[in-house]
Amino acid sequence: MRGIIPPREGLLKAKAAARKALEIDDALGEAYASLAHVRLHEWDWPGLDEEFKRALELNPGHAIAYHWYSEYLMAMGQSDESIAIIKQGQETDPLSPVITSTLGFAFLFARKYDQAIEQFRKALELDSNHFLSHYRLGHIYSLKGLHREAIEEAQKSVALSGRSTETLAGLAQAYAAARMSGETQKVLDELNERSKERYVSPYYVAKIYAALGDKEQALHWLEKGYEERNPDFIELKVEPALDVLRTDARFRDLLRRVGLAPVESFSSASSGRTVLKSSARKRTARKVIKSLAILPLANIPADPNMDYLSDGITESIINSLSQLPKLRVVARSTVFRYKGQEVDPREVGRVLDVQAVLTGRVRQVGDSLNIGAELIDVESDSQLWGESYNRGLADIFEVQAEIAREIAETLRLKLSGVEKGRLTRRYTENAEAYQLYLKGRYHWNKRTIERLEKGLECFQQAIALDPNYALAYAGISDCRAFRGDAGLAAVPSKDAFAMAKQAALRALEIDNTLAEAYASLAHANMHCFEWADAEAAFKSAIKFNANHAQAHQWYAFYLLFNAQSDKAISEAKRALELDPLSLTAHGDLGQIFHYTRQYDRAIDLYQKALELEPNRHRVYLWLGWAFEQQKKYDEAIGAFQKALSEDSTEPLASLGCAYALAGRTEDARNVLKQLNELSASRYVSPYQMSLLFLSLGDESKAFDWLERGYDQRAEWMIYLSVDPRFDRLREDSRFIDLLQRIGFQTTGKAT
Helix, strand or coil: CCCCCCHHHHHHHHHHHHHHHHHHCCCCHHHHHHHHHHHHHCCCCCCHHHHHHHHHHHCCCCHHHHHHHHHHHHHCCCHHHHHHHHHHHHHHCCCCHHHHHHHHHHHHHCCCHHHHHHHHHHHHHHCCCCHHHHHHHHHHHHHCCCHHHHHHHHHHHHHHHCCCHHHHHHHHHHHHHCCCHHHHHHHHHHHHHHCCCCCCCHHHHHHHHHHHCCHHHHHHHHHHHHHCCCHHHHHCCCCHHHHHHCCCHHHHHHHHHHCCCCCCCCCCHHHCCCCCCCCCCCCCCCCCCCEEEECCCEECCCCHHHHHHHHHHHHHHHHHHHCCCCCEECCHHHHHHHCCCCCCHHHHHHHHCCCEEEEEEEEEECCEEEEEEEEEECCCCEEEEEEEEEEEHHHHHHHHHHHHHHHHHHCCCCCCHHHHHHHCCCCCCCHHHHHHHHHHHHHHCCCCHHHHHHHHHHHHHHHHHCCCCHHHHHHHHHHHHHHHCCCCCCCCHHHHHHHHHHHHHHHHHHCCCCHHHHHHHHHHHHHCCCHHHHHHHHHHHHHHCCCCHHHHHHHHHHHHHCCCHHHHHHHHHHHHHHCCCCHHHHHHHHHHHHHCCCHHHHHHHHHHHHHHCCCCHHHHHHHHHHHHHCCCHHHHHHHHHHHCECCECHHHHHHHHHHHHCCCHHHHHHHHHHHHHHCCCCCCCHHHHHHHHHHCCCHHHHHHHHHHHHHHCCCCHHHCCCCHHHHHHCCCHHHHHHHHHHCCCCCCCCC
16 A cells, blocks of 8 residues: 555455454454454445454454554544544554554644644654654645645655655645646656556545646546545545545545545634534444446446447346346436436435435446446445456456345345346356447437347347347347337338247247346237237246336236226336336326326326427327327327427328318328328338328228238237227227237227
8 A cells, every 4th residue: 555566456465364364263353453444445334433343342452453443533534533542542552653643644634733743743753764754744734834844854755765656746745735846747757657667546646636726637536546446545535635626526426436425615724623524424224225226337438439338237237136026226218317417326316216326437448347336325325335347348247247246235135046146147158249239239229210220230240149149139029029119110010020029039948037038028929919928928027027117018008908907007107116217107107098098197197208308209199199089189280290200100190180180181181192102112000091091081991901900910909909099990890800809808998
């Protein structure tokens, strides 16, 4: 920790040695103290106070334990307690310059500068070569504006330490405070050169820039320190040199991420009084956490070409933890609304009604990958866990599994052997195939025709590298299905869902516990009119991943189509609970209210969906349908006009229906003409054509088009049992026969 080796390396070796000592003798106070000291510098706060106390109970004469315990209390902002503890240590070892100088540190961070100076001078009387006392004296003199004295003390510390990087940084800080920019830069240049062979702490460099008044550089170096989990960050809350940053929201966020409570501003450093106003965050006993939101990992730097990686790692962690039945994990589409935003985890936790929030960042440099993550307790605003991983890109599987495992352990979840296996399961050993899968999901989540094609291509390339990659087959199934599904209908549904079903079955041949594949299969089964198979697959999907929001959404429609409307509403509400900011989850519950003829409740949900995405075309389509059923044709026409989109012909067909029902027959026939022309170059749903003819009063042609829809397994045919637009046909024997052929157990009379 003095610039000899990287601190992470030293801390890992120290922790291993302390644990080995405790294996040999679990009543060894010195070992408990050493382990607590390592945990302190790793920012592993929970239970640390008790561990220091246990060390001192086992060996009250262990002076260095008082020194480390005082540092912990100082880090927490408990200045009076810190001073009191180190005074006890001084009674145990009154001639130790280390203990005496630690009392000086405690006074320094309490802003009692004159008392601090006195202690450092006493330490130098005990050991005139104690370079750290010179170093800290120089720091205090700078804070008091005594720049000549500060530089003299800093120069002594540099000489006595053999020009350690820590003391060199202290000298640069003294020069910076004295506004000697030229001398400051010389030392910075030397530190840069020394960094090629020895460790230079980003924390010390940050303090130099803070003294120069360069907040941006100071925060930049602090962020670098955070990424490497710099052990000196225990001073972050109380270091006077950083007072210039304390009003900056980025600094407050850094404190929170490290696990230290936000601090209020300090008064003038020269006052000599204890002016630390905020008390330490109350530490509470660890509790079992049952709900979690995993926010999108930030892509550092913001390179759009690497979004697939940060998004994919986030989604993989969500998917792993979603498989744990005792934990509610907020779904992807909700948490990704926070992508690219500076957010307060407490506020996110309140909005999403979760107990804990995970944040983090991903940085790729060549074949190296740095992932930093921290888990925040929403109630106490404290860090439950945090870690930084520096690995090769090929090690991405281990990192994701380790993060998921660490989170599960931190949340105190009791897992079975099977559940533990799910957390660390690998679906491929091929890192390149995995990256292609992440790119495929990235494109798939955009849900446009072009992106679905790109996603399909990526999944196929992944399978070329690993023919047994089940998740990639599930991805292919989803891409095939969405290209033919309601809302997009870019290709004929019969072929789209047949291919989707084939890919899902292949995925399950490889892994028959894959929830994603069961959900995809069930979705395809519905559109193939295979209702019993669909129900079984939906139940399997939810069995293997109770947090799979999309499975709950699709299953809700299955229940709706099969005359179980109350269960359908409950299932859709469960999906919305898992995915509370999802436009689709709001829209699906709204549609179920719509299809059960509860139009006002549907409209309320559609309005909430518009608050989430004000310009989303599809929401206006849903609104138009509801207005149409309320015979508010002008409002329906206005909504359909806003819904018009090049990606789908549904809004145009719906506009034609509204024109016809409003008595604007000529306009309706113009729409019919447009659809006929479009059908020469793209797919136009026979279901929508049937509705348009029905709105124009031509029941014969409406039935003709419905028969075509049946033959083609058109995407909307599964809605036939509940769609109110067909209510006038429900007593017709031809319509009843069609419903029976599709496999519905109901005549579909209005509810």
